[in-house]
Every structure is written in structure tokens, then in C-alpha cells.
Amino acid sequence: MKKIKLMTHVVVGYPNIASTIQIVKAMEEAGVDYVELQIPFSDPIADGPTIMKACDMALQNGVTVRDCLKVMKTLSAQVSIPLFFMGYYNSVFHYGVEKFCKAAKAAGAYGLIIPDIPPDEEEYEHFIKACMTHHLHQIRVVTPASSDERLKLNAQVADEFVYCVSHYGVTGSSASGRVGFRSYLKRINKYFKIPIAVGFGISSRKDVHMVEKYADIVVVGSAVLEIINTYARFDVAIKKINTLIKTLTNKEQIIF
Amino acid sequence: MSFFSYKTQFDADSGGHFGPYGGRYAPEMLIPALEELEREYLKIKTDPAFEWEFLYYLKTYVGRPSPLYFAENLTTTLGGAKIYMKNEGLNHTGAHKINHCLGQALLAKRMKKKRLIAETGAGQHGVAAATVAARFGFECTVYMGEEDMKRQRPNVFWMQRLGATVVPVRTGSRTLKDAVNAALKDWISNVEDSHYLLGSTLGPHPFPSLNRDFQQIIGYEVKEQMQELEGRQPDMLIACVSGGSNALGLFYRFLEDESVRMIGVEAGGEGVGKKGRHASRFAGGTLGVVQGYKTIFLQDTEGNIAQTHSISAGLDYPGIGPQFAYLKDMGRVEFSSATDKEALNAFNLTVKLEGILPALESSHAVAEVIKQAPKLSKDKIIVVNISGRADKDIFIVAEALGDMEWDQFIKEQSK
Numbered sequence: 001m002k003k004i005k006l007m008t009h010v011v012v013g014y015p016n017i018a019s020t021i022q023i024v025k026a027m028e029e030a031g032v033d034y035v036e037l038q039i040p041f042s043d044p045i046a047d048g049p050t051i052m053k054a055c056d057m058a059l060q061n062g063v064t065v066r067d068c069l070k071v072m073k074t075l076s077a078q079v080s081i082p083l084f085f086m087g088y089y090n091s092v093f094h095y096g097v098e099k100f101c102k103a104a105k106a107a108g109a110y111g112l113i114i115p116d117i118p119p120d121e122e123e124y125e126h127f128i129k130a131c132m133t134h135h136l137h138q139i140r141v142v143t144p145a146s147s148d149e150r151l152k153l154n155a156q157v158a159d160e161f162v163y164c165v166s167h168y169g170v171t172g173s174s175a176s177g178r179v180g181f182r183s184y185l186k187r188i189n190k191y192f193k194i195p196i197a198v199g200f201g202i203s204s205r206k207d208v209h210m211v212e213k214y215a216d217i218v219v220v221g222s223a224v225l226e227i228i229n230t231y232a233r234f235d236v237a238i239k240k241i242n243t244l245i246k247t248l249t250n251k252e253q254i255i256f
Numbered sequence: 257m258s259f260f261s262y263k264t265q266f267d268a269d270s271g272g273h274f275g276p277y278g279g280r281y282a283p284e285m286l287i288p289a290l291e292e293l294e295r296e297y298l299k300i301k302t303d304p305a306f307e308w309e310f311l312y313y314l315k316t317y318v319g320r321p322s323p324l325y326f327a328e329n330l331t332t333t334l335g336g337a338k339i340y341m342k343n344e345g346l347n348h349t350g351a352h353k354i355n356h357c358l359g360q361a362l363l364a365k366r367m368k369k370k371r372l373i374a375e376t377g378a379g380q381h382g383v384a385a386a387t388v389a390a391r392f393g394f395e396c397t398v399y400m401g402e403e404d405m406k407r408q409r410p411n412v413f414w415m416q417r418l419g420a421t422v423v424p425v426r427t428g429s430r431t432l433k434d435a436v437n438a439a440l441k442d443w444i445s446n447v448e449d450s451h452y453l454l455g456s457t458l459g460p461h462p463f464p465s466l467n468r469d470f471q472q473i474i475g476y477e478v479k480e481q482m483q484e485l486e487g488r489q490p491d492m493l494i495a496c497v498s499g500g501s502n503a504l505g506l507f508y509r510f511l512e513d514e515s516v517r518m519i520g521v522e523a524g525g526e527g528v529g530k531k532g533r534h535a536s537r538f539a540g541g542t543l544g545v546v547q548g549y550k551t552i553f554l555q556d557t558e559g560n561i562a563q564t565h566s567i568s569a570g571l572d573y574p575g576i577g578p579q580f581a582y583l584k585d586m587g588r589v590e591f592s593s594a595t596d597k598e599a600l601n602a603f604n605l606t607v608k609l610e611g612i613l614p615a616l617e618s619s620h621a622v623a624e625v626i627k628q629a630p631k632l633s634k635d636k637i638i639v640v641n642i643s644g645r646a647d648k649d650i651f652i653v654a655e656a657l658g659d660m661e662w663d664q665f666i667k668e669q670s671k
Contacts, residue, residue, distance in 0.1 A: 090544050121271075140284075146284055165285060
């Protein structure tokens with residue numbers, strides 16, 4: 001049986017920039033396959049309270065888009081797994097779409113995950129074009145609410161893998177009541193010929209087990225942040241993150 | 257011609273773009289719901305039954321038409337143009353917000369939604385949303401910044417009596433834009449059975465056009481009333497602008513009439529020179545994409561939304577409705593601002609001279625009238641939109657005016 005890949009998530013500058021760098025390095029060591037570095041933003045509409053709070057804190061720390069690029073540069077020199085920038089379109093737009101893509105590539109980013117820039121606005125924004133010009137993979141996000149037309153439209157421009165939100169909700173919300181999950185992923189499979197990543201509300205080995213039959217990658221975001229929030233001592237938090245990651249990917253430890 | 261088929265050269269394209277503004281910059285989770293709403297919106301625009309139903313409830317439930325009143329004393333005192341007040345404060349629930357709430361509730365009914373989600377700043381939209389929810393049998397959740405709940409306590413009370421759940425929003429600046437974020441997240445999570453009754457001419461397409469079409473009743477009536485009262489149309493229209501629902505409501509039917517000047521009044525707070533202490537988007541705002549649409553936002557160098565301030569909770573939103581950003585570029589609508597102090601002065605003057613209590617939001621528009629009327633000759637006519645009445649502002653006004661007797665009363669009540 002294929003081994004499911006794991007993508008984890010950090011908010012750049014939360015709890016501070018030095019910790020972000022340490023956490024990502026620890027993630028690679030624990031066996032993570034991809035990491036999303038979130039650019040903190042004041043109004044992250046697809047994120048739940050955990051990531052929102054981390055964004056607020058990072059912004060209070062004065063973290064800028066330039067700082068995020070610096071962190072990307074530092075990390076891409078030190079880890080070998082692909083690193084994505086995740087963020088909201090206004091951060092990119094305000095920096096300058098073309099300029100940002102160029103800088104992100106130069107800093108060693110593998111791709112971008114920007115949920116609030118639908119393909120419908122491409123003619124005005126040229127975001128996908130800029131990603132292509134600078135060889136950045138831009139990841140499309142789809143949801144159970146996406147109609148066949150939306151899946152088709154996103155599939156036309158999708159790259160690397162497709163990020164499937166597992167249920168109705170924001171990041172970190174509980175994944176209970178995943179009605180029609182299988183038929184949802186069947187629809188995804190019909191339109192997308194690239195690997196499938198499943199995220200939102202995944203925090204335990206049991207959650208991973210539920211999706212691994214249908215998915216190639218699982219995304220764990222808020223659960224890692226919760227650990228950072230829970231443990232005051234950073235070295236303890238790092239250990240707990242390590243344990244979580246190993247539990248999530250280790251097939252020996254399925255506990256129901 | 258049917259009511260909803262009215263068009264202007266300043267309308268959006270099929271993707272909701274007003275020139276470079278507007279659009280639908282929503283995460284994929286919301287797009288199916290926005291598409292469903294758009295489909296239903298296009299349907300009702302040509303449906304005589306919907307038009308009949310909308311106009312029927314506006315008349316029998318909202319109490320329309322609202323009066324167009326000649327403010328004779330204010331006119332004499334200022335010594336210039338004739339001033340008319342379109343008194344939306346006399347609508348059921350006390351403001352213009354009921355117009356688009358009624359329209360959206362009827363739409364939600366057609367979409368078979370069971371629940372309405374709303375955000376509110378001053379609470380006027382929240383009260384209107386809770387009201388239509390009660391009337392048409394929806395569950396209702398209203399998100400309101402914690403800061404605004406303190407400022408607009410009476411409206412919180414009435415929303416709860418009307419059966420709505422009022423959820424305090426404790427993130428960010430704890431005001432309107434944070435309530436919009438919270439409402440959007442609720443919608444993302446409950447998109448199948450809930451309709452987001454967004455409260456202004458902002459947000460992703462089709463909301464800016466949808467709410468404008470429901471609010472155009474204001475200007476539609478003014479045209480008829482003006483003809484009856486003066487036998488001609490006004491020279492100038494003035495309204496306060498945050499997202500823009502009341503201003504666009506008054507202006508829309510006059511946009512094609514080049515002889516009519518229009519001024520939108522933003523919240524100048526403590527002065528537009530004071531960063532973070534005003535909400536005037538055209539004084540320091542820049543192009544951005546936030547909360548699902550593109551417009552001029554007050555934001556920092558990183559594209560994060562900046563702090564704003566206004567004495568009126570309904571005017572401190574950091575972005576301007578996309579159609580207004582476009583109308584400014586096109587030179588069709590002018591913009592100015594009024595400070596907290598100017599708004600309070602305008603409030604006092606209107607109360608004392610006309611016996612009308614304009615909401616603090618609407619008082620910003622009156623402040624502009626005070627600047628404009630004396631500059632115009634006596635044969636000119638200004639119409640100002642009194643978008644709401646001030647009952648909800650009792651605590652803010654009492655505090656701002658330093659009313660000791662009220663202060664004493666509150667202290668005794670809390671014993």
C-alpha cells in the first residue's frame with residue numbers, strides 16, 4: 001500500500017521568527033513531505049480561530065511579507081522538502097503579483113496556495129500567469145460544495161496537486177459528519193489527474209486513516225498550532241509536534 | 257418598465273466588475289453559494305411576481321414611501337439652497353437597511369434557505385435582518401463586534417427580542433469588518449441551509465449590485481416626490497457613505513442625469529490627517545482585495561487592514577463599495593468627509609431646528625449640507641438622505657454632549 005504524504009503548516013512569525021524556522025526543521029526531521037508557510041494577514045477569511053489568532057500574534061510581532069520571504073530563503077537553504085507559501089491574495093497583490101512571484105521563487109519557494117484568487121479573476125490579475133512565468137506551482141483549493149463546473153474550471157489550471165477541503169467549514173473545524181466524502185473524492189478524481197491532498201480538521205491518526213484510501217497527501221494545520229499554544233516550553237512543543245507527526249504517518253499506531 | 261430592469265452606464269459587467277473594482281475574489285467554499293445567489297438574483301430581476309411582493313411589503317410593512325420633507329428652518333438658517341430631507345428614519349426599524357433586508361429575505365425564501373446570517377456595525381442592519389427573519393420565519397444569527405455591542409446596546413437588546421442570536425466578535429478591531437469575517441466563516445460552514453444577508457453594497461458579486469437594486473427605491477421615490485413638490489429635479493444629492501447602501505440607494509436613479517451633483521460623505525473621525533483615527537477611504541486608502549472584492553481600503557504597507565475610527569459605528573468600515581470607487585474615478589460622484597465634531601454639530605442643529613433626530617451616520621451627511629447650502633443660491637435644491645434615526649445613539653450622544661442628568665440616571669438604574 002502506498003504511503004500517504006503529509007503536509008503541515010506554520011504561520012510565519014508565530015510565536016516568533018526564530019521558532020518558525022526551528023519548527024519547520026523539526027517537521028522535516030519527523031518525516032513531513034511538504035510545509036506551508038502562511039503569510040500572516042489581518043483578515044484570513046478561510047481560517048478558523050487557531051490560525052487567525054496566530055496571524056494576529058505574528059502581525060503584532062511586526063512580521064512583514066519581506067520577513068516571510070527572508071524566512072523562506074533561510075529555510076529553503078536548510079531543508080530539502082518543498083516549501084509553499086500559503087496566504088491571502090491581498091498580501092500578494094499589495095506586494096505586486098509579478099514582483100512577489102519573482103521574489104518567492106528566488107527565495108526558494110516551491111509553490112503558492114492562495115485560496116481567495118479564483119481562476120475567474122485571472123483576466124484581471126494574471127496571477128496564474130505570473131506563477132507559470134516564475135515556475136511556481138499554484139495549488140487550487142476545492143470543496144464539497146464545488147459544482148462539477150467549478151471542479152472542471154479549477155482542473156484546467158491546477159498544478160502539482162489539488163487541495164481538497166474535507167468538509168464545510170474553516171480551518172481547524174471538526175471534521176465530523178463527512179457525509180458523501182467518498183462520492184466527493186470520486187468527483188475530484190474524475191476531473192483532476194494530479195495527486196489529491198485533503199485538509200481541514202485533520203488532527204489524529206484516525207482522521208488520516210479515514211482519508212488515506214482516497215488521498216495522496218493529508219494536510220495538518222491547526223493541530224500543530226494547538227500544540228504550540230498548549231506548551232509554554234518551546235522544546236517540549238517541538239517534541240510533541242514530532243510525536244504528532246510520527247503518529248499521523250505511522251500505520252502501526254492505529255487506535256480506534 | 258419594471259422596477260428592477262433599470263440600468264445605468266455605471267453598472268457592473270457580468271462578473272461583477274465596476275471598472276477595475278468589485279469582482280468575486282472568494283475562496284472556492286463560497287463560490288457555489290454566490291453563484292446560486294446570482295442565478296436567483298437574475299431571475300427575480302425579471303419576475304413581476306417578485307417585484308409585486310417586494311413593493312407590497314415595502315408599502316404595507318416598511319411603511320414606504322418615506323417622506324421627502326422640506327427643511328424650512330435649516331434652509332432659512334443656512335441662507336442658501338433649499339434643503340429637502342429624505343427621511344428613511346421613519347421606516348420600520350428606523351433606517352434604510354430594511355429595504356435590502358426585505359429584498360434578501362424574499363430571495364432567501366425562494367432559495368429555500370432556513371437561516372439568515374448577518375453582520376452589523378451600528379446594529380441597524382442587524383435589527384432589520386432580525387426583523388425580516390422573525391416576519392418570514394428564518395432562524396437568525398447576527399455577528400457584531402464587541403466594541404459595537406457596547407456602543408449600540410439598545411439594538412442588541414432588540415435583536416435578541418426579535419429572536420436573533422447575537423454573537424460578539426472578539427477578533428481584530430472588534431468592529432464591523434471583523435463581524436463581516438465572522439459572518440463569512442459562518443456562511444462557509446453552513447452554506448447549504450443558510451443565506452448570508454450581507455448588509456451593504458460591498459463584498460463579492462452579486463452583493464454590491466443586489467443591495468443597490470433593493471435600495472434604489474429611495475431615489476426612485478425622491479424623483480416622484482420632487483416632481484410633485486417642486487415640479488423639477490434636485491441640483492445636489494448628499495448622503496453618508498460607509499459601504500454605500502443608503503447613498504447608492506439615493507443616487508442610483510439620478511446617475512444618468514448629469515445636471516445632478518452628488519456628494520458622498522465619509523467619516524472623518526478625529527480628522528483625516530490622523531492615521532487610524534478616521535474612516536475616510538479616499539484620504540489615504542489604496543487598492544486592495546479583501547473580504548471577497550476589490551476596492552479602495554484603508555490598509556498598511558503590507559496589505560493588512562488598518563484601524564479606523566468614527567463616532568458612528570455604522571461608518572467605520574475600512575473599504576468602500578466597489579461601485580462608488582468606480583463612480584469616483586468616473587468623476588460622477590464627489591466625496592468629502594465630516595469629523596465626529598462636525599457630525600455632532602449637525603445632529604444638534606437638525607434636532608433643534610427641525611425636530612428630527614438624525615442617526616450619527618446621517619448627521620455626517622447633514623454636516624456636508626451645512627457646508628454646501630450657503631454656497632448655493634436660493635433657487636437651488638439639495639436632497640440629503642437621513643438614512644436612519646438616532647434612537648440607537650442615545651448613549652453615544654449623551655456621552656459626547658456630557659449630559660450629566662443622563663449620566664446620573666444611568667448610574668441610578670444600575671444600582
